[in-house]
Every structure is written in C-alpha cells, then in structure tokens.
Amino acid sequence: MSITRRDSLALGVAAIGGSSAPLFGAHAAVTDVPMADVKPPNLPIEKGASLHVLRPAKFVAADEVVFKANVEKFTAATGVQMKVDWVSWEDLGPQTAVIANTGAGADIVIGFSSSPFIYTSKIVDMTDVATYLGAKYGGWYDLATTYGTKWKTKEWISIPMGGGTGPTVYRTSWVRDAGYDKIPNDHEGFLLLCEKLQKMGHPCGFSLGHAVGDGNGFVSWALWSHNARMIDPDGRVAIESKETIAALKYVARLYKTMIPGTLTWLDVSNNQAYLAGQIGLTFNGISIYYAAKNSSDPAQKAIAADTSHQLAPFGLSKRAPQSATPLNAMVFKHSKYPNAAKEFIRFMMEADQYGPWLSECLGYWCNPLKAYSQMKFWDADPAVKPFAGAMDTPFYDGYAGPVSAASAAVTANYTLVDMFASVATGTVTPEAAVKQAARQIQRYYKGA
C-alpha cells in the first residue's frame, strides 16, 4: 500500500503542471490510522471566506505536491478560496513579524518552533482544535505539547503539524563489518564504533561548523545525552555544570574519530559526504535517504539500500536525546475568517489528508499525533521506521526552560556549536568555553 503511494509521487510531480487534484482526490481513504470517534468542534465557516496561508518552502518535492493537493481538496469541500505562499526558511521569521505588527496579510502562518510564542497576544486560541485532534488521534507527543501550549498551561496557541528531526544515519554494511548489528546506545560503545569505522576508512562526521540545523542538532545531542541542559525550568541559565564539561570532553574525543574538516561543514556538507561514500555515519534528517532512494543513479540507489536510521544514542538520558524542528501553525486574530482558518488546519491534520502527506514525505515531517505512528508505511520500509516516533521527546531548543524566542537567538548565533568546536580543537579549555557561552546565553535570556 505504501509502495503504491510512493509510486504515485512521481505521477503527482508529473501532473502538477495540470490539475493534480483528481489524481490525489482518487486516493482511497486512509484506513490504517486508529482513530477515536470524536465530534469535531463546532466551527461554522464564515460566508464567503477566503484564506491566505504562509508556509516554509519545500525541501522534498512531495511536501509541496501533497500539500497543494490537500489545499485544493479543502476548497472543493468547503468553497473557501485559498492562497498559499511558499516562503524561504530565512524569510519566514521577518515576514511573520510584519504580518503580526501590521495586523494585515496572511490569516495563517505555518512558522517554525517558538515563532507563535512571540505573538501570543496576537493569535487565536487553538485549544478546541488541539483537544479534538488529540482525542481523535491518540494524543499529542511531548514535543508537540511543548511547542503548542503556553508554558505550564493547557492553553493551545498553535498546532504543531510535523517536525524535522535528525537521528543517526549509517551505512548498514560498514557498521556490520565493524562488528555491530545496531548502533550502541552508550557513549563509550558509540565512541568505540566510531573509532573502528575510522580505522576502516569510513569515519563518522558531525558538523561543528556554522550549520544551523546539523551543528546545533549534534551539540544538543551531546548535551542532553549527558543530562546537561542549557536552561533550568525557571528560565535561569544552567549551562555551567559538570554535565556540560563531561559532554565537552566527550565530543573532544569523538572529534578525533571524525572525517577531517567538520569544523567547516554547513548543513548540506554531511549529506554530500555521505552520498559520496566518504563517511559511514552521521546525524541527519530523512533528506540523505530520500535523495539517494529517489535518485536515478544506481550507485545512489545502492547507498539507499545500504542505509539505516536509528535514534541518536541515549547515553545517560532515559529518552531519545534528540529534538525536532516543528512546523507550527498559528491563526492571527486579525483574520476575518477565524473559523475557516481553524477548520483548514483541522482538515489538514485529519487522516485523509495528513496520511498521504506524511507517507509521501517519507518521514520528512514527523507526526505530532501518536496514532499516525501506526501507519503501515513505516513498517514497509525499516529504514524510515525510526522517524515514526521522532516527536516523542521531552527535549527542545532551550531545554528545560520555557519556550521562547531567546533559544532561537542562541541557536542562530551558534553559541553552543562554537563552545563545542573550540573545545574539540583544543583551542579553549572546557571551563573557559562554558563561561563564554553562559555569558552569551545570559544576554538573550535577559529579557525572556
């Protein structure tokens, strides 16, 4: 079943120039999502409603194809005229700010992570929709609750629609040659594996450069897997701890097993190195596997067949020490059609629309609602299975403090990445690096 869906992706791409709606409209209802019988909130759509939606540009083709098809389905079902703008990731934040401050423009912004928390006073309460979706689809994963609700309340301000995450990606045969059938879950075992891979000429590689996603993802894993945290639950900077020092010392050892040059790596670098067969193991989203699997080059297809994913090693943590970057949908109060906007988001999260989107993006946006982890396509391809529960994590940027824009500033300034990079290369002592980082973090959390 999942295979036919994925095959239809190619058709969908081909048909997008014309009318792709009939093709996707022909999708059978998604039957493999367990759902409870819950009545949707009563949100009568306003007469003559039209909606303007802003969302991030696609990285995998299916994201746009299926999303557009779903939007057309919504128009067909309700008569609401839709306009969707696809915005480059870096422009999304500033554009959202303009919309919020002028009170004009898009009704719905599908932003990232903490974005709704900047505009809490300007967006519509989403508790009814979130409660309904949670009840119908087996509840929300922790990460979705973290990014959907106001800190320590049950008030939903936004609907997390999916999250991009970065588990371990590795070459199955090389790891097997090193004597493992899966990635060790403890720090020392993982380090030993990386040493062996290096000796075999298939080293690991993790970005310690200014790569927003990969660099921050890797160092967050190092912190969380050592039970270190940047902020405490009261919002105070908590990076100066013996756990952080331990994480820094560990990464310094791990760095010695990596392919040279990871200090210069940007977000695409590990994808390139992996697909060129230069590294055997890294942390990344589905994009490496997706590109290899959908390539027409037999060599790339062979790499896809030899690729596995596994959650990042737990180390000392009890739960997967990795986070995801959630798509976070908010409805602005200035919208003339708030009911239509809420209905649109609900519609997109329902199985008939969400199922194809999730499965054809192949885990690119992992599901925030638990029931979707039971879709059969996850089992059809063992390589994508680890993405099924990727939002089942207590960790997030700025863990364990309140979600705020401050953590985004720390991420954008590579404060943690630079802390690890300077220790890994022996430029600075761990103690000095932590002090310097704490000072910078303090700066952004001052007003939070």
Next chain:
Amino acid sequence: MDATVAMATHPASFVRKPDSWLTKLFDYKPFLVFLCMLPTAGLLLVFLTYPLGLGIWLAFTDTTIGQSGSFIGFENFEYLMEDPVFWLSVTNTIFYTAIATAGKFALGLWLALLLNNHIPLKAFLRAIVLLPWIVPTVLSSIAWWWIYSPQFSIVSYVIVDVLHLRDTYINFLGEPWPARWSLIVANIWRGIPFVAITLLAGLQTISPSLYEAALLDGASGWQKFRRITVPLLMPILAVALTLSVLFTFSDFQLVYAITRGGPFNSTHLMATLAFQRAIPGSQLGEGAAIAVSMIPFLIGATILCLYGVGRRKWQQGSDND
C-alpha cells in the same frame, strides 16, 4: 523659415506680455535649481537617509523581530564593547580589508599594465578579465566553497590524487588562519577586475608623448613607471582605492556563503555578524548597533584614501612638483 525662427531673429518686432508670477518663479534660478534637484533629493531621502536613520535609531533600542523595542541608550554598544566575538569581527574586518585591498591593487595594477600593451585579441582578453566581477558573487562564492571543501576540493584532488604531493586533503577552512587567508584569496580574485579595468582606463588617458619624451631622455622602464605612470594614475587610483576599500569592508556574500563566520567565529566580518545577530538571531537592535559601528571605520577609510593618496597639488590647479 517658419514663424518661430522669424520671431526669434527679430526680437524687436515681438512685444512681450508682462510675465505671469509662474513664469517669474520658473525664471528664478535658485527655485529652478531646487526643483531640478527635488527628484534626486527625494530618492536619497526615501531610500538612503530614511533607512540609515532608522538603522541608527534601531541601534539605540532593544528591538527584536516581532517586538518593537524601546530606547535603551548605549546599552547595545556597551554590551558589544565587552563582547569578544564583536572585537574579533572588527579585527577580522580590518585585516581582511587591508590585505585584500593590497592584493587587489598589486595584482590589478600589474594586470592593467599588461593589458595596456599591444597584445593580440586585446578586446577579447579585456572582456575575459571582467568575468569574476560580472558573475554574481553568490555564484562565485559557491564555486569557491567547493574549491575549499574539505572533501571535494579540486585543489586538494589535484595535489593529493593526481600529483601525490600530499597524503591528506587540505583543510582550507577548518582552522582560523587558513580560513581567513582562503577568504582573502577569494576576495582578491573577485576584486582584481574592478581595479584592473579602472586603472586600465586611467592608463589610456596618459599621453604617449610623455613616454616618448622620457625615452629620448634615456629613462629606464622603472623610471617611466615611477615618474610618469604612477603620478598620472594617482587621481583614478584614489577613487578606485576608496571604492575598493568600501566594497571589501562591507563584504558579506563571500563569507556568508563559504563559512557563515565559522570556525568558531574566526572569519566573521562586521557585516556578517550584524546580519547573524539581527535576522536569524532576531536581535535587530544589536545587529543595527554592529552595522552602525561600521560607519566610523568607513568614513575614516574614505578620508584616508581620498586625502592620503589623492591629494596632489595639481588637482587643485598648481604644478605637481
């Protein structure tokens, strides 16, 4: 001959009506000057003065993306004074500008002198030389990013896999100093055409008779260069130098595309740091403060270039003795 011309040739036969106030107004020279300058002044006000003023205002506020801030005086600057990353970006920028400009001028002048000779395919060669300048910087930056890649560098490939001179690929960008030099090389490559073509234009304005006279006096090649070419090139050199320093000082694209300021901020320039703090980091006020901090340096550099290099007595009308 039509009527108009006839009238103009016999002004006496034309009795003028008394001028209306509108005609008088338009005949009033200061008003006309003001009117003609208005469109330009308007453009400058809207597109230069306003953004610059706004930038300076933002530097004194704690504005973030999404929240309009309030006036906080010099707090942003006080923080920057104590911020080692900011100071690193300042010294990087000065170093980057100084070395890259020197390189561009040395090589650019050399290239201009070569192109000024009579060589076959002259026009074609001159067009080719402009290429690095014509290609959008983002594209050439990506090309350089590949050249410096720790895994896929063509330079490393030739040295390691073809010539077998080294065992490992060169880590161009992985350490602070190599990374800085790598960026400077890329910047010089990009800047040479501008300098070369500008100086070439200057060289072509120098009268050949001067060289002929020098030849008759038995001057050597170096003497001709030192005593004729250099002094006569000075005015255009000053302008080219000023522009080149300004471009290099405010460079953004190369660094942003190749290193994003890494490894650990060692290649951040003031422009890239300002962007990083302001847009991805959302701290508009702090980013603006960094950008505003560039202004004194830019003014200083401009004054130095224009007055230090460009001041020659003959430019003010006297002899150049």
